[in-house]
Amino acid sequence: MPHLVIEYAHKLEDKVSISALVSAVQEALSQTGLFAPHTIKTRALPYRHFIAGEKGGCFVHAEVRLLEGRNEQEREAVSSAVFNCLCQFADGVPAVTVEVREMDSGCYSKRLPF
Helix, strand or coil: CCCEEEEEEEEHHHHHCHHHHHHHHHHHHHCCCCHHHHHCCCEEEEEECCCCCCCCEEEEEEEEEEECCCCCHHHHHHHHHHHHHHHHHHHCEEECCCEEECCCCCHCCCCCCC
16 A cells, blocks of 8 residues: 655656666565555656755655554665665665655545556
8 A cells, every 4th residue: 555755856867767766666665575566656756946955966755655553663674675776776866865654544545446
């Protein structure tokens, strides 16, 4: 069920295949063994206008949203898997960050075809 949202500086598209990045991070999350692969939803959002530090350099940030119930060790494994994958793709990008958030299952609604 996890949602993985990758936010990045638009100018990164000149250096990195974003579609390959999305596929690689999806696979990295799947390889944790914590989720059925068909339940992982990954997407990427470019930002054209942003300020990232004093020099306005490139950035990549991933937010992983999980339903509550994962323990700290599992959340850390998710964070590490996504972070390591992003770092491989974003070599030379000064700011790479990952945040794992828990969603309140009582406030989450969905309709899926599978």
